Amino acid sequence: MxxxxxxxxxxxxxxxxxxxxxxxxxxxxxxxxxxxxxxxxxxxxxxxxxxxxxxxxxxxxxxxxxxxxxxxxxxxxxxxxxxxxxxxxKEVKRQYVNFSFYKLDPAFCRLPKADQERGKKEFMTVLEEYDNSDKMILLSYTMVGIRADADIMLWRISYELEEFQKMTTKLRQTGLGTYLTVVTSYLSMTKRSIYQDMFNPEHEEDRTHIIPGKAKYLFIYPFVKKREWYLLTKFTRQGIMDEHIYVGNKYPSVKLNTTYSFGIDDFEFVVAFETDYPQDFLDLVMDLRETEGSRFTERDTPIFTCIAVSLEDAVSSLGI
The missing domain is CATH 1.10.8.550 (Proto-chlorophyllide reductase 57 kD subunit B)
Structure with missing residues (x-):
């Protein structure tokens, strides 16, 4: 040194x-x-x-x-x-999701007006109870004039499965509820997707917690894939889904809510698309038909087109 x-x-x-x-x-x-x-x-x-x-x-x-x-x-x-x-x-708390479709018995419309009003009021009281509850998200839709097999639909989201049962029991006990038939009911849950969305990475997190939008229209259908799909490697499926996701991202006006029904209902998925532009949803479905993933679709019907309305307007759309 x-x-x-x-x-x-x-x-x-x-x-x-x-x-x-x-x-x-x-x-x-x-x-x-x-x-x-x-x-x-x-x-x-x-x-x-x-x-x-x-x-x-x-x-x-x-x-x-x-x-x-x-x-x-x-x-x-x-x-x-x-x-x-x-x-x-830590595991993200997942939601239960239910889409219930109701059909009115025409006999209700032939009851005296006083009985109709009383039954309608009882039904509305139950709807408003759950609409104001912190245990459930409740949205209502009408299909009157659009489908022949269903008139109104209730979209219910809750962390407790039993809440759907409690609410349905109360609705059946009303004057109007005794004349309403549940023609279709889909049960599903939220779940983190196993596929990566390279175009919108945050969308993966969205699937664990549904926050319904304010769109005017809702399109719902159950979905089942062919068993061959599950025999493909995860990497192959991801590649096919990349094309599917790319097409979906071309339509930002359409919001997708994917929920899962494996083991708890007859289908594998229930998908609900929210949009203010039905034409965009139509074009989206047509584009998806041309993707590789479409070959692995076993079933994707029936498709319900629903119009979002208030609880009161949904009941009024029954013509009562």
Whole structure:
């Protein structure tokens, strides 16, 4: 080591406070390339404590506090990292989803007006009870004049399966409910997709929690894939789905809600498309027919076209 290097190694940076010889000797044991920052830290500690002279004791106490702060900071970071990992790995609470389609018995319309009004009021009371409940999201639609087999539809979303049963029981006990037949009912759940959406990565998270939009139209159908689909490798299926997803992203006006029915209903999926533009949905379905994935479709009917209305307007659309 040259003389200049030795002087650099032993040098003491300029100080603002008075230092004892013993404290200065302690600093020479600190690598010269970090010595300046260490001295500044010790002097700041001394100022905070109201000390004007830095001696060996001040150096020791400053070091202890600094090491303690470093340990505490490390612990905080480890705790934060562990919390983040827990948040990322814990199971997301999933929703139950139900689409119930009702058909009115024409005999109800031949009842005395007073009986009709009473039955309608009882039915509305139950609907409003659940519409105002924090246990369920409830949306209503009409299909009067659009389909012959169903008049109105209730889209229900809840974290508790039993809520659907409780509500249905109450509806059946009303004067109007006794004349309404559930012609179709689909049960499904939300679930994180196993396929990556490279065009809209955030959409994957959307599937675990449905937040219905404000679109005027809703198109619903059950969906079953051929067993051959599940015999393909995941990589092959992802490639086929890439084309499917690409086509879907060409129609931003159409919002897709995919839910899963494996083992809890007769189908594998129930899909619900929300849009203000039926023509866009029609074009989307036509485009999807030309994709490779379409070859693996076993069933995707019946398709229900629904018009979003208020609860009161849904009931009124029955002509009562």
């Amino acid at each position: 040259s003389i200049d290097d030795k002087e650099l190694e032993d040098s003491m940076p300029a100080t603002e406070l008075n230092w004892t010889d013993e404290a200065i000797v302690r600093m020479k044991n600190v690598p010269f390339f970090i010595r300046k920052s260490v001295v500044r830290g010790i002097e700041q500690y001394a100022k905070d404590k109201g000390v004007n002279v830095v001696d060996a004791d001040v150096v020791s106490r400053a070091r202890q506090e600094r090491e303690g702060a470093a340990v505490a900071d490390k612990k905080r970071k480890e705790t934060a990292a562990a919390k983040e990992e827990t948040e990322n790995t």
